[in-house]
Amino acid sequence: MRISELSRRSGVPVATIKYYRREGLLPEGRALNPTAVEYGEEHIQRLRLIRSLIQLGGLSVARTREVLEAVDRPLDAFETLGVVHHALPVPSADKNGKGGQEDSVPDIAADEATSGEGATARVETLIESMGWQISDESPHRPALAESLAALARLGAEYTTDDLLPYARLATSTADLDFEQFDGIDDRIALAERAVVLTVLFEPVVRLLRRLAQEDANHRRHHRRACRRE
Amino acid sequence: MRISELSRRSGVPVATIKYYRREGLLPEGRALNPTAVEYGEEHIQRLRLIRSLIQLGGLSVARTREVLEAVDRPLDAFETLGVVHHALPVPSADKNGKGGQEDSVPDIAADEATSGEGATARVETLIESMGWQISDESPHRPALAESLAALARLGAEYTTDDLLPYARLATSTADLDFEQFDGIDDRIALAERAVVLTVLFEPVVRLLRRLAQEDANHRRHHRRACRRE
Numbered sequence: 001m002r003i004s005e006l007s008r009r010s011g012v013p014v015a016t017i018k019y020y021r022r023e024g025l026l027p028e029g030r031a032l033n034p035t036a037v038e039y040g041e042e043h044i045q046r047l048r049l050i051r052s053l054i055q056l057g058g059l060s061v062a063r064t065r066e067v068l069e070a071v072d073r074p075l076d077a078f079e080t081l082g083v084v085h086h087a088l089p090v091p092s093a094d095k096n097g098k099g100g101q102e103d104s105v106p107d108i109a110a111d112e113a114t115s116g117e118g119a120t121a122r123v124e125t126l127i128e129s130m131g132w133q134i135s136d137e138s139p140h141r142p143a144l145a146e147s148l149a150a151l152a153r154l155g156a157e158y159t160t161d162d163l164l165p166y167a168r169l170a171t172s173t174a175d176l177d178f179e180q181f182d183g184i185d186d187r188i189a190l191a192e193r194a195v196v197l198t199v200l201f202e203p204v205v206r207l208l209r210r211l212a213q214e215d216a217n218h219r220r221h222h223r224r225a226c227r228r229e
Numbered sequence: 230m231r232i233s234e235l236s237r238r239s240g241v242p243v244a245t246i247k248y249y250r251r252e253g254l255l256p257e258g259r260a261l262n263p264t265a266v267e268y269g270e271e272h273i274q275r276l277r278l279i280r281s282l283i284q285l286g287g288l289s290v291a292r293t294r295e296v297l298e299a300v301d302r303p304l305d306a307f308e309t310l311g312v313v314h315h316a317l318p319v320p321s322a323d324k325n326g327k328g329g330q331e332d333s334v335p336d337i338a339a340d341e342a343t344s345g346e347g348a349t350a351r352v353e354t355l356i357e358s359m360g361w362q363i364s365d366e367s368p369h370r371p372a373l374a375e376s377l378a379a380l381a382r383l384g385a386e387y388t389t390d391d392l393l394p395y396a397r398l399a400t401s402t403a404d405l406d407f408e409q410f411d412g413i414d415d416r417i418a419l420a421e422r423a424v425v426l427t428v429l430f431e432p433v434v435r436l437l438r439r440l441a442q443e444d445a446n447h448r449r450h451h452r453r454a455c456r457r458e
Contacts, residue, residue: 052383078450085443091435132444140443144436151433154281156425158433167437169402174441176394178449196385198442204380204387205438206320206431207373208396212403213427214314214369215361220407221307 003029006039010047017047023061025050025068049188052195058089071191080187082135084194090143091202119148125160130167173205232258235268239276246276252290254279254297278417281424287318300420309416311364313423319372320431348377354389359396402434 007014020026026046029037049071053064070083123145127134134141148158177197184190236243249255255275258266278300282293299312352374356363363370377387406426413419 056383076450078446078453081446082443085439085446091432091439127440130444132440133447134440134443138440138443140436140439144433144440147429147432147436151425151429154285154425154429156422156429163433163437165405166402166434167441169398169405170434170437170441171444173395173398173438174445176398177438177442178445193385196380196383198439200376200380200383200385202435202438203320203376204373204392205395205399206435207369207376208392208399209402209406209431209434210314210320210369210427211356211361211363211367211373212396212399213406214311214363214367215359215400216403216407217307217310217314218362221305224307 001039002036003039006043006047010044010051012047012051020047020050023065025061025064045188049192049195052192057087057195057199059087063087067191071187077181077185077187077190080190081181081194084191085198086137086139088195088198090139092143092147119145119152122148122158122160122163126163126167129160129164130171132167177201230268231265232268235272235276239273241276241280249276249279252294254290254293274417278421281421282316286316286424286428288316292316296420300416306410306414306416306419309419310410310423313420314427315366315368317424317427319368321372321376348374348381351377351387351389351392355392355396358389358393359400361396406430 001009003014003017006012007017010017012020017026021028026043029039029043032038046068050064050068053059053067054061059067067084067087071080120142123141127141151158180197181190181193184193230238232243232246235241236246239246241249246255250257255272258268258272261267275297279293279297282288282296283290288296296313296316300309349371352370356370380387409426410419410422413422
């Protein structure tokens with residue numbers, strides 16, 4: 001198919017397709033003659049992956065290139081998932097706080113010393129207690145330590161014991177997540193699914209927690225009201 | 230204490246304190262004479278809450294004012310928590326995707342029709358199946374429907390049955406969350422804790438899921454490797 005059809009079928013504008021090609025994200029098509037290039041189904045599939053990495057995953061073009069190179073290498077599913085997983089944006093307390101800000105507010109200087117000492121040690125103890133296998137390069141290990149340090153600075157100190165029940169529930173959630181990969185063998189499809197699951201399904205998990213919190217608040221309230229009667 | 234001491238003890242700059250006072254977030258102090266105003270411990274506590282709502286919760290000044298008015302009304306803990314909970318920024322797929330973007334990328338037109346029909350119905354069925362009590366004004370109800378619709382547009386359709394096991398785990402997580410409120414009776418302290426728990430503890434939950442996912446990937450890989458031997 002020509003670039004116009006590739007654009008129509010993939011839903012990606014011609015200018016964007018050319019941009020991705022210039023950036024080396026999309027392989028060249030087959031030259032039919034000096035002015036016409038032929039694209040195949042593999043280009044549609046690749047465009048879908050690029051789109052989900054950049055638009056949904058929030059990856060930079062450079063990061064996307066790295067992930068695509070990993071997907072192209074003859075890695076097994078396990079390694080492909082590992083590369084995609086580590087490339088995705090890491091949740092942080094910081095990013096979270098920016099969400100709802102509507103008007104500008106004078107900046108408040110960070111006044112507390114960086115407390116939360118031993119946050120890194122707590123993360124290591126937690127990983128060990130859970131028997132989790134986490135690579136040394138995992139971006140989630142230092143991110144968790146930072147989040148715990150931020151909480152400690154606010155006077156909310158969480159011990160390894162406080163975190164263990166949450167970690168056990170996270171294991172159950174991850175097992176559910178991985179059932180979604182069952183039967184997917186194609187590396188590109190797998191990478192796409194990893195982006196969907198990690199980034200797009202994340203708000204679903206967070207919203208279910210919010211709804212469950214509202215329900216828990218109701219349940220506690222009623223229990224207390226019944227005790228009073 | 231004078232404003233300078235209030236600033237020192239709360240860690241909030243004098244200019245910011247004056248700004249909060251002008252915006253009606255912080256009550257006036259007691260006028261000692263035409264040029265000196267006396268502040269009390271309640272101002273320090275209030276400043277801490279304002280800070281956590283704006284800086285950590287990401288609330289606008291207008292939203293913060295609403296929450297503070299609710300905290301000041303003689304509501305019970307249940308209602309106070311409800312108001313704070315609904316005022317906090319709602320997780321969305323959209324906000325998530327913006328995180329890691331480093332370089333600018335030509336915009337891609339939204340090409341698919343809004344699919345995911347029945348996402349709202351699925352959310353209602355889910356809430357009913359779980360027996361959850363959720364108010365009609367909950368911002369999390371439409372947000373979940375939107376997230377499910379976004380997933381459906383990408384070909385990842387989740388049925389109520391797919392979501393139920395996740396919802397059950399969310400209930401367990403919410404029960405853990407609420408144990409953290411035990412023994413807090415003061416309304417301001419409760420509101421503060423709700424912000425910490427909902428907004429700041431959220432990245433911890435997300436990061437634990439990421440770590441558990443990496444471990445699940447390892448476990449699956451090894452199981453497969455062992456079967457091959």
